Amino acid sequence: MLNKLCDYGCGQEAKYQLKNGKLCCSESHRNCIAIRKKISESSKNWYRNHPEGKNGALKGRTGWNHGLSKETDSRIAKQAEGIKRAWARGAYDNVDFNLKYSKHSQKSQQLFWQIYYKLPDDIKEDVHFAELNEEYKIGCFQVDFCIPSQKKIIEYFGSYWHMNPKIYKPEDFNKKKKMTAKEIWKLDKTRIEFFENRGYHVEIIWGDK
Numbered sequence: 001m002l003n004k005l006c007d008y009g010c011g012q013e014a015k016y017q018l019k020n021g022k023l024c025c026s027e028s029h030r031n032c033i034a035i036r037k038k039i040s041e042s043s044k045n046w047y048r049n050h051p052e053g054k055n056g057a058l059k060g061r062t063g064w065n066h067g068l069s070k071e072t073d074s075r076i077a078k079q080a081e082g083i084k085r086a087w088a089r090g091a092y093d094n095v096d097f098n099l100k101y102s103k104h105s106q107k108s109q110q111l112f113w114q115i116y117y118k119l120p121d122d123i124k125e126d127v128h129f130a131e132l133n134e135e136y137k138i139g140c141f142q143v144d145f146c147i148p149s150q151k152k153i154i155e156y157f158g159s160y161w162h163m164n165p166k167i168y169k170p171e172d173f174n175k176k177k178k179m180t181a182k183e184i185w186k187l188d189k190t191r192i193e194f195f196e197n198r199g200y201h202v203e204i205i206w207g208d209k
Contacts, residue, residue, distance in 0.1 A: 010034035028137050108156035112145050153202045
């Protein structure tokens with residue numbers, strides 16, 4: 001602890017000194033609550049003021065569809081009806097559906113919640129994953145599950161997406177990534193070494209997709 005407040009104005013105690021010399025509550029200033037709020041407000045201002053936001057884009061005014069063109073309004077209405085029908089038939093309860101259309105697998109988030117509830121209360125405040133406090137960013141990477149204060153990372157690797165070595169051969173080709181298993185393994189190794197070189201302990205959990 002540095003016994004000083006974060007220089008970015010979030011009001012929390014500073015834990016790290018960044019390369020630019022400023023003190024911050026997180027290893028990356030982008031994870032600071034104050035910076036997140038500024039980024040969110042910046043996005044809202046773009047919709048309100050940017051010329052491209054005048055035709056068809058939401059402008060942040062009263063009414064969710066205020067400022068939408070008739071064509072866009074109609075398209076969104078059709079998409080909403082499709083989602084309603086999919087929800088009614090239980091499509092969103094299907095793991096395969098979620099893996100296909102969601103950035104984060106349902107199984108990984110369920111696992112991370114189970115881990116979270118088993119942690120002591122003082123550590124829970126510092127837990128990051130997609131459905132809780134967003135994924136934590138370290139350098140140019142976002143990690144699946146992280147407890148920065150404990151230097152702990154858990155990565156959930158889908159067996160096909162990361163080409164599980166117990167299942168696939170080095171020359172096997174991943175059609176989604178358009179890379180061989182060997183190339184994917186090399187990238188994953190670089191990513192893990194990046195975290196380990198910064199003092200993090202990385203645990204890999206293999207999924208079944």
